[in-house]
Amino acid sequence: MKIPTGQGRSGSEPGLSVIMGERRQLINLAYRLLGSLADAEDVVQETYVRWYALSARQREAIDSPGAWLTRVAGRICLDVLGSARVRRESYVGEWIPEPLPDHREQTAARPGDPADRVTLDESVSMAFLVVLESMTPAERVAFVLHDVFRYPFAEVAEIVGRTPAACRQLASSARRRVEVSRAPATPAARRADLVRDFKKAWEAKDIHAIVGLLDPGATAIADGGGLANAALHPIEGAERIAHYLVTIAGALPAQTIVERAVNGQPGLVVQRDGVTASVIALDVVGDRIRHIWAVRNPEKLRPW
Numbered sequence: 001m002k003i004p005t006g007q008g009r010s011g012s013e014p015g016l017s018v019i020m021g022e023r024r025q026l027i028n029l030a031y032r033l034l035g036s037l038a039d040a041e042d043v044v045q046e047t048y049v050r051w052y053a054l055s056a057r058q059r060e061a062i063d064s065p066g067a068w069l070t071r072v073a074g075r076i077c078l079d080v081l082g083s084a085r086v087r088r089e090s091y092v093g094e095w096i097p098e099p100l101p102d103h104r105e106q107t108a109a110r111p112g113d114p115a116d117r118v119t120l121d122e123s124v125s126m127a128f129l130v131v132l133e134s135m136t137p138a139e140r141v142a143f144v145l146h147d148v149f150r151y152p153f154a155e156v157a158e159i160v161g162r163t164p165a166a167c168r169q170l171a172s173s174a175r176r177r178v179e180v181s182r183a184p185a186t187p188a189a190r191r192a193d194l195v196r197d198f199k200k201a202w203e204a205k206d207i208h209a210i211v212g213l214l215d216p217g218a219t220a221i222a223d224g225g226g227l228a229n230a231a232l233h234p235i236e237g238a239e240r241i242a243h244y245l246v247t248i249a250g251a252l253p254a255q256t257i258v259e260r261a262v263n264g265q266p267g268l269v270v271q272r273d274g275v276t277a278s279v280i281a282l283d284v285v286g287d288r289i290r291h292i293w294a295v296r297n298p299e300k301l302r303p304w
Contacts, residue, residue, distance in 0.1 A: 019051065022066050026073050031118050032144050033077040034084070035097030035129045037303065043080065047073045067155075074141060074159035081137035092226030094234065096293050097129040098300040099279040102261040120264035123148045126281035126293050129263070131181045135174050142167045143174035183285040188266075191284045192259075195266040198282070198289060199257050205249050207242045214238035215288040220245075225297035228277070241292065269304065276304040 026047060030040035050072055051059070062068045088095050100118055122128060123144075132140050138160055145151045145159065146167070153164040153171070160167055186194075194213060201209035220241045224230025235241050249255070252272065260269045262281040270278040279301060283291035295301065 019048070019065055019069070022069050025066070026069060028119055029070065029144070029149060030073055030077055031100075032123055032129075032132070032148060033074070033141060034080055035133060036300075037098050037100065037118070038299070039080060039084075043073055043076045046076055070151075071155075071159050074145060075161075078137055078141050078160065081140060085137075092224070093230055093232040094221045094223050095133075095225075096221060096223035096295050096300075097126065097133065099126065099262050099267075099281060099293075099295050099304075100124065101303050102264065120261070122264075124263050125265050126263050127181070127283045127291065128178070130291075130293070131178055134177060136170075138162065139170045139174040139177075142170035143178075146171045147175065183290070186284045186286060190287070192266045194284050194287070194289060195268065195282055196259060199259060199268055202245055202249060203257060205246045207246055210242035210245060211238045213289055214241060215285060215290040218288070218290055218292065220292040220294065222294040223297050223300070225299065227298055228296040230294070230296045276301050279304055 023044060026044045027040055030043040031037055034040055034043070047069055051065075051069060059065075100120065102120055118124060132144070135143065141160055142153075142156050145156045146153060153167045156167045156171075157164045160170070162170070198210065198213050201213060216238050217236070218238050218241055220231075220235040222230035231244070235244055254272060255277070256271045258269045258271060260267055260279075262268075262279055265281065267282060268280040269276055270280065278294050278296045280295075281293045282289050283293075
């Protein structure tokens with residue numbers, strides 16, 4: 001496999017630094033596959049448990065420890081994705097992928113925080129992760145491994161447990177989903193301006209201004225997980241979203257809205273008494289905001 005670090009040496013067991021050097025790669029892979037940093041950490045931990053469950057002789061016989069670890073992590077993720085669909089049937093309200101901060105914006109980032117190991121690029125934008133959620137587990141694994149991490153289909157097949165031709169079809173189907181959802185890119189500066197204008201309009205409780213910044217068919221989705229107050233169903237339409245946001249602002253006058261990068265894109269963080277209460281990702285299409293994702297489940301706000 002095309003792993004950037006951790007190639008084994010024939011005839012000798014790889015050292016701890018070589019094995020642990022794969023951790024960043026594994027966290028990046030598992031987060032994109034699962035949309036949850038907590039689950040990604042669990043997958044990586046289980047992957048290392050399985051590595052050290054091997055005998056010294058078995059570990060010495062593995063030519064590429066990185067490839068072995070990636071195969072195992074991929075298979076665990078595939079199993080987790082299958083069971084996640086069942087778990088989410090009992091989830092309270094809507095489920096949104098766990099948002100990640102840009103630790104360069106934080107003055108007191110926790111050293112060694114797994115969130116700091118995730119490379120923030122287009123493949124972790126909230127819009128992209130939401131599209132991944134619409135895929136079957138096999139589609140998601142095949143697509144992410146091949147299109148994002150550039151693994152050959154012959155190696156993807158070892159993880160997914162299907163033929164290379166079948167994996168090619170899975171990735172192609174997933175790619176079509178991504179292309180259908182993809183809108184023309186809006187310049188980064190323009191996205192930041194729109195988010196800033198949205199913040200100001202929300203703080204001013206200016207319904208007319210909020211409506212003007214939203215696409216007429218905009219959708220707002222909140223994730224409270226039954227642990228925080230949140231709309232249980234998507235709110236559709238610019239007018240309905242604007243009225244809902246102003247109602248929230250009126251009911252919680254002490255909230256502070258801060259501009260922060262969310263999964264590498266301009267976003268907002270709502271704080272109350274200095275504590276993060278909500279992380280908001282926004283999808284900008286052209287000159288309007290089309291999607292709003294508000295994560296309020298405190299279990300998903302640990303990195304914030």
